[in-house]
Amino acid sequence: MCPDAQSVADAFGLGRAESLSEPVARGELGQVRRLVTDTGVWAVKESLDPVGDAEVAEAEASGAFHRACWEAGVPTPQPRLSVAGGHSAEVGGELLRAYGWVDLDDPDPGLDPVEVGSLLAALHAVRRPGVGGVHAWFEAPVGEREWRAVLKASRGAGAPYADRLGEMLPHLLAVESLLTPMVPVQMLHLDLWADNLRRRSSDGTACVIDFDNAGPGDPAREVAMLVVEFGQGDPRRQRLLYDAYRDAGGPGRVTSPEDLALTVAQLHHIGHRHIRMWLAARDSESRARSLAGVEEFLGQPLLLPDVERLVATLA
Structure with a gap:
């Protein structure tokens, strides 16, 4: 089920929602939607697994590490904290994370x-x-x-x-x-x-x-x-x-x-x-x-x- 755009924006303090796309990318564990608000463009990662205490704990631990890497200058999309101060948020029963939007090339193992x-x-x-x-x-x-x-x-x-x-x-x-x-x-x-x-x-x-x-x-x-x-x-x-x-x-x-x-x-x-x-x-x-x-x-x-x-x- 597609989460409500404004509910997602509110969960991460992203302002007034303008649009939330269908999934634009999918991996083994989650899928990504493009959220446009009056504050910018954001990537919203939605977990494909059922949400339980263990999943939330894992999301918080990996999210904290991601943020530490971003703060240290590792080139990575900016992770957005939820309004509750966490690295993820539950919206409509879905476990979500939000990041600054970055346009990426296709996968290429031939990188320098x-x-x-x-x-x-x-x-x-x-x-x-x-x-x-x-x-x-x-x-x-x-x-x-x-x-x-x-x-x-x-x-x-x-x-x-x-x-x-x-x-x-x-x-x-x-x-x-x-x-x-x-x-x-x-x-x-x-x-x-x-x-x-x-x-x-x-x-x-x-x-x-x-x-x-x-x-x-x-x-x-x-x-x-x-x-x-x-x-x-x-x-x-x-x-x-x-x-x-x-x-x-x-x-x-x-x-x-x-x-x-x-x-x-x-x-x-x-x-x-x-x-x-x-x-x-x-x-x-x-x-x-x-x-x-x-x-x-x-x-x-x-x-x-x-x-x-x-x-x-x-x-």
Whole structure:
């Protein structure tokens, strides 16, 4: 249900509402609407999950970290506090956050690796203690039992990817052997894929968005993740990003294959989620969207040899 524009504006003290759009962007956890008021243009993020005490607490913790990063000068849209002083607000049963509107280019893992490394170092310089435990999404394996279960279900459903998943399964299990618990050193973004680190259309500089998954973690594992995403498998780009990060004071050091555990865990949970969504889809549009995610996962896997090469490149 679309929230009332004026109610949203009132919740964040944004003045008189003029319009509130249909969703203009959608992610795994939420969707964004464009709110125009007499004070400016705002991005309103609406959670897609049911709202409970745990969700509100998580939104407040990640929102506080986002605001700390913005106040420290990290390039990110300005987060707007609610009139109650929080980082989110419930409006019509929906959990909302508000930010200054920023026009962004499409996701591009080919961003300047030096700029990406320097930006990550600035983000890691915001040293806030980790809040709560590390979520399984960021450290736990999908596991052999579950992988075999979705493979069996996919074959039974005649999934077009089933044979490739079967061929890939031993390699997926092998790289999951790297997954160890992540030490909660400090608050991190934890979702800095190309979807959430983009160029601003106005000046072409990099900008961090979507702190919804922010939580405790190890900076070494996050810089390794960005080396994978924005290094594009090119040792030169990987080294440029990592050197720029270290030169700018970034604290993380990639020294072992286990430092890629955050990357492997997320890629596997994302791929597993798309498979489960394909199996549950009841219409062609949903199935096509899920299949695209499965194809990306199986087409660009991160396997043990890739991990070993990357660690050697950065050593």
